[in-house]
Amino acid sequence: MSKTVAVIDYGMGNLHSVESALRKAGADRVVVTDMPDAILSADRVVFPGVGAIRDCISEFKRLGCDETLRAVIEAGTPVLGICVGMQSLMTRSEENGGVACLDWLQGPVTRFPQDHRDTAGAKLKVPHMGWNRVRQISAHPMWNGIDDNAYFYFVHSFFVPADQCDSVVATFEYGLEGASAVAQGNVFATQFHPEKSHDNGVKLLSNFLDWDGSC
Template sequence: MIGIIDYGAGNLRSVHKAFVYLGIDAKIIQAPEEMTGIEKLVLPGVGAFCASIDAMKAKRLFEPVREWVAADRPFLGICLGLQMLFEESEEFGSSPGLGVFKGRVPQFKQGKVPQIGWNQVKQTNASPLWNGLDDQSFFYFLHGFYILPENREMSIGETDYGVTYTSAIQKGNVYAVQFHPEKSGTLGMRLLQNWVNI
């Protein structure tokens, strides 16, 4: 069973519908007690970094999610769910994240902000997440901030938007992407299925 963390993220329902479309059992998690029996965890995200962290804390989900990722259990972060894995975001000055990985989340300083629409992902390292997906495939993005991980070896994908930044990571059983597979059509569905199959 896949658990999808609910802290009020805008893309929660579309992520759940994507797994339902794939015929995969998934349920929405609104409290830590509901994580019992969960085998894989998804942290979706659209919205403000600081407010989302606060919402997770209010629902008592912050520590359980942080401990899940720190224990290297099967995990997928999507968009803000990727950014929150790191130490801090530049949003509103400085906002602390889950801090599982070292690195920060700066704001784009060029182009239209946020980045909205389709962009390519260069596959910088081999990963089962890319099975059946061509290098430089297009995925749907919606974000004004991006990650700068200290450990560049965890990067498996990069995207250019005036600056070349890490748009997909893999560290053990932890995967996360900056784009929205649930809004990326056939290729996005393939990526979600790949993650489930890992």
């Protein structure tokens, strides 16, 4: 089946990689847009995000993308949130002095602690930047063909604590346990960047194209 993917463009940076990786994963058509009609008529919707969350949320709302995304989710269209896109779907973030998020998934976004260390006392750098293992804690069609504990690329300073959100389907370990991915109904969102995660990332995007939005 021919599929059109809309990548929501709300002016927060480069979406070139997301678009290219979706094409590599087999998307027939990728539109990068903020136009409600184009987003609503797409077969799949990607909600990317980079940068500071306050700016992301305020631009997203200013362009009316929050209402469009609500309609998309309610229509049952599969949605993939990436990085700050995932964080924006949560209840609230500590970043920028505290920002109310879209609250599609319930749970907080907090910062890695100052002077963050592992259990052996070794210093852990923030941002959490690089390739980390993704532990799948719940089965999901998005994991098809991806090994448990496979490596994905992360870069972030804020995270969803794994024990403070009921929607966590995968975790990462970095001196603590954070959410690698959250899912609820037709929404799936990753803290890591599938578009930067080589073969595993392309596979995840290919699963997204195949996923009908049910679990």
